[in-house]
Amino acid sequence: MGTPITTIELLSFDGFDQIAALPGYRPDNPLCQENYHKILGWYRFPEKRTCCVQRPGGTLCGTPHNHGWVAELKDASVTILGADCANDKFGADSAVFKDIGLALNAKRERERQQKLAHLLGQGVEYEQRLRDAIAQLKAARRGIDEFLDGVGANFRSRIESMAKSGNASVVVEGIKTRHYKENGKRKQENSVIKHVVGSLHGLAAIDRQQFVSLTVEMQHIRVAFIDAKATGSLSRTLRSEIARRIEQCDSVLMRAGQLEIMVARFLDNSAWPYCFLTDDRSERSKVAKLAMKHSGVEGSREHAKTWLLLEEAELCQQLGVERIRIDR
Numbered sequence: 001m002g003t004p005i006t007t008i009e010l011l012s013f014d015g016f017d018q019i020a021a022l023p024g025y026r027p028d029n030p031l032c033q034e035n036y037h038k039i040l041g042w043y044r045f046p047e048k049r050t051c052c053v054q055r056p057g058g059t060l061c062g063t064p065h066n067h068g069w070v071a072e073l074k075d076a077s078v079t080i081l082g083a084d085c086a087n088d089k090f091g092a093d094s095a096v097f098k099d100i101g102l103a104l105n106a107k108r109e110r111e112r113q114q115k116l117a118h119l120l121g122q123g124v125e126y127e128q129r130l131r132d133a134i135a136q137l138k139a140a141r142r143g144i145d146e147f148l149d150g151v152g153a154n155f156r157s158r159i160e161s162m163a164k165s166g167n168a169s170v171v172v173e174g175i176k177t178r179h180y181k182e183n184g185k186r187k188q189e190n191s192v193i194k195h196v197v198g199s200l201h202g203l204a205a206i207d208r209q210q211f212v213s214l215t216v217e218m219q220h221i222r223v224a225f226i227d228a229k230a231t232g233s234l235s236r237t238l239r240s241e242i243a244r245r246i247e248q249c250d251s252v253l254m255r256a257g258q259l260e261i262m263v264a265r266f267l268d269n270s271a272w273p274y275c276f277l278t279d280d281r282s283e284r285s286k287v288a289k290l291a292m293k294h295s296g297v298e299g300s301r302e303h304a305k306t307w308l309l310l311e312e313a314e315l316c317q318q319l320g321v322e323r324i325r326i327d328r
Contacts, residue, residue: 011041174321202266
C-alpha cells in the first residue's frame with residue numbers, strides 16, 4: 001500500500017547523480033506492485049535512463065526515459081521508473097498508478113506556486129507592462145478606426161465583411177464584349193474574366209471585440225496584482241481567483257503583442273487593392289490618392305481620380321478586356 005502523497009515532500013531530481021547519492025539507491029532495482037512503498041519524487045535528465053519496472057517474467061522493462069519517477073520500495077531501497085510505464089505496466093487500481101496521479105497533481109501545484117511567486121516578485125514591472133499594453137492596444141484600435149472612418153462607410157463595411165469571411169483576396173471582373181450578327185440582327189455577348197488585384201494582410205485585426213476582451217482581461221489582471229498585496233485578508237476562494245488571473249499574465253501580454261503586430265500588418269497594406277473595394281466615387285478617390293502616393297506620385301484627390309482611370313486602362317489592356325467592374 002502506498003504512502004499518501006499529500007503527507008510527504010516530493011523531491012525534484014535534475015541529475016542522475018542526485019538519485020545515485022540517495023542512501024537506498026541500487027542500480028537495476030526491480031519494482032513491482034508487491035514491493036512498492038511510495039513515490040519520492042520525479043526526475044528529468046538530458047540523458048536517458050532505463051526503467052526498472054519488473055515484468056511478469058522477472059526481467060526489467062529496460063525502456064530508456066529521460067523523465068519519470070523515483071520510488072522507494074518496502075525494503076527502503078530506491079529505484080526509478082519511466083514516465084509512461086506506470087500507465088502501461090500497472091492497472092488503474094494499483095497503488096503505483098494512484099500515487100503517480102497524486103504526485104502529478106502535487107508537481108503541477110508546486111510549479112504553479114513557483115510561477116505565481118515569480119510573477120508576484122515582479123508585480124510592479126508587470127503592472128506597468130499591463131498599463132502600457134492597454135494603452136498601446138487602444139492606440140492600435142484608434143489607428144484602424146481612423147483609417148476606416150477616414151475613407152467611408154461603404155469601404156468599412158466591405159473590409160469588415162472580408163474579415164468575417166476570412167477572404168483576403170480583392171478580385172475585379174474584366175468585361176470583354178463580343179459583337180456579332182444573328183438572323184440579320186446585331187447582338188453582343190459579354191464574357192467575364194476574374195482577376196486578383198491583391199490580397200489584404202492583417203484582416204484578423206478588424207474584429208473590435210477582441211480588443212475589448214483583451215483590454216478587460218488585462219485590467220482584471222492588473223487589479224489582481226494590486227489585490228494580491230492584501231491576500232491575508234481575503235477569502236480562500238478570492239485568493240484562488242486572484243492567482244488564476246495573475247497566472248494568465250504572460251499569455252495575455254503575448255496575445256496583446258500579437259494583435260498589435262496584426263494591426264501593423266493591416267495598416268501597412270498596399271492601397272492599390274483598396275481602389276476596388278467600393279463603387280462610391282468619394283471613397284475611391286480617397287484610396288486612389290493613397291495608392292498614388294504609395295506609387296511615388298503626389299497630388300490632389302482630383303489628380304488621383306485621373307491617375308486611377310489611367311491605371312485601370314492599363315489593367316484593361318493587360319487583361320485584354322474593355323472595362324473593369326468590382327466583384328462582390
